[in-house]
Amino acid sequence: MEEKVIEESKQGTSMVLETKKENQKKLFIESYGCQMNFADSEVVASILANEGYNTTQVLEEADLVLVNTCSIRDKAEVTVRKRLQMYNAVKRDINPKMKVGVLGCMAERLKEKFLDEEKIVDMVVGPDAYKDIPNLLKEVEDGRDAINVILSREETYADISPVRLSSNGITAFVSITRGCDNMCTFCVVPFTRGRERSREPESIVEEIADLWSKGFKEVTLLGQNVDSYLWYGGGLKKDFEKASEMQKATSVDFAQLLDRCATQFPKMRFRFSTSNPQDMHIEVIEVMAKHHNICNYIHLPVQSGSTRILKEMNRQHTREEYMTLVDNIYRIIPDITLSQDIIAGFPTETEEDHQDTLSLLEYVRYDFGFMFSYSERPGTLAARKMEDDVPEEVKKRRLNEIIEVQQRIALERTKRFIGQTVEVLVEKDSKRSDKQWSGRNSQSTVVVFPKENYKPGDFVMVKISDCTSGTLIGEAVGYSEIMN
Template structure:
């Protein structure tokens, strides 16, 4: 939520920062409503958009029927995600009938993938802006104000939004996302992201540390460093000296992800540090040793495997095989020990996947025993390498059956891991009230496990030691101990 102050020409954001408004900006009475879908990066981008629009005199609202401008930050990774957006546009079209001056815009990956097609197919849409075009939103909105449709889906080779202080939307003031890089170079055959977010570029590390420092000073207790592939983070000061005024000098050493992790962790021991997402081909021992060296770097690694079969992994262009992935699992266990949680992504029914290859995925799950996973069946995305080269030949009924087997196995492994936590004491950062009762708090362990416990006399943002008494496959339950 953003609070406007008419006399002082300022906005006060939810994180306490003040945004000045220049005299030539529009009146303060235009209201902005944002909906975000998909990955954590999209939610982080929405906070950047909110900051840009606050500078233009927009006030944030939680209710779309109050808004003068509705922006939907979209995901294009699966067809179901796009259909969800189209259904929301039907709702906003009804609002537009009641409110003809309402502006509706599509942001993010779906905007980049479909571009002007969205303006033609969805008459309710007034503007389309890709992930690298958010600075241009004021101009696009001005164009719509003049009665024209507006679009900018230009993909940048440099844009990182490093100089924009995000406005933390719907924040409890405890946890926050920090984008450390944009784009992806991996070109997995099933994935649309390289085409919607462009090539990799890493953000100035000193701007990342500065953002984390300010968040900690504002009372935040945890930051999550975000990137499509954080392990490939690489910043070269000599190449970026003109564009990054925050760095110390062009003679600074190159900084890779292990060094960046340490820089953020050293801000304060009471600031937790998480990161997402890792790629098995780039997960280095240096990162693992850095995680071990700092107590406040959370002991959880999201390491998507996608398939347990080497032939399928090659078709997916994942650039590693089953043996390589297992070696990385061994490295995690050897360096960080069995208490480090590992999660994954799984795709069931990729092109030409056989029953034996599906069984390889199940056997890999038994070998690794993931703490939790994100699981889907294959959804062909137009424009990807897989859509151009391979036939989507696994029947949907087979995909769904294989997915149900993966889900059942994962549920068993998750329950097994959670049962091991019973009678243990875990440090938990209190994030919010429990979904079911305001008499209980909810927080997470270092291993990213959700814990629910009686509220007592504690407050959101406290670290507490919780004795785990029982669990289910998704949640730990317990009581606070002294």
């Protein structure tokens, strides 16, 4: 399992969607953690829209307050607790009818604490129980605590059309798998989100077709581990070996799904996240190379450059296997961008292990990354079986050294675009100036350029003249061919 890409700017976003006139009740929903959680909030909002709820951003007027939680990082957990205390103060002092519920990964792990010991919520709903929310609300209205954290072997929410929350109308996430089978010792996801199962391909294509009809231009296929997508008629990934010969012959893997999406929607751009090195098959890279509209970017978490530490983490790859995979990716798509997740100071990590991580950064030359120092997560195998024995100041120093090397390489990598003309999907105003557009190129690097007569949703060719470590600066030279 990967540590998901957690966008700090989006943490705690409260979601708003179009109001239905007939809906009388108000829902306030806040999301923390990874993109999967934000996508799940869209599913929940869709279910509740049919139960008479419109979203609101005014906490005080809400009939129902939901917080979608994350168990990966300690920081998220601390923040969510503070938010729950604040909701309860509002409930006590301003709106006694308000009901408070916790959704997602943290809900599964802290159910008794939230409901019985601390009594800070009325309802606890695990990641596979969102369809049960209407029943749970009836329980709450009858004065009972309501809980459903049962993990499912089948649930993929394939039949629910998510309502796009706080969307820019241009880019969207489409979930294709749920759960994870990789028992990485630092990660709690297999215990909070259950075993891996894939969503039916037709429902994925239908959701993308609906997004296309609404004017969306880019889709990120999302899963805890997208590369191991495998549809054979339903059921858990681990049970594939028990499938019939017919099911095996007609199964769809990730390379086939990606190929189908790119072929069927040639004017749409595709990304995917997150990849797991041992499941990143050569066929996926070949499909990427074949289609112009699949972005040249792979988030490829490594976690450590030391084979010994990778083994301690129960990662299913060695340093050498990872390097071979990277060599193959660069050989097939020379213009690719790779990004990483790295954990500094995992239990028993030595200076030699740390040097292995630094030398791997130099070898792979990632464009960017998500780097953390190790913190023990309750419920993980590492917390149960390993002593957190690397001192905090050593973790901090190692993390800073990793960040320093990564930032230097990032600037060198970003400079390669100077003088090139790149295709950019216009997404929004630039943070620095409302006279400039901001978008991303195929390699997921942010590009800013003067607005002229272009608009969000346009694919524009931009000639790059300058850069910072994470942003390309240039001028538009015309529309991309994808616009024809």
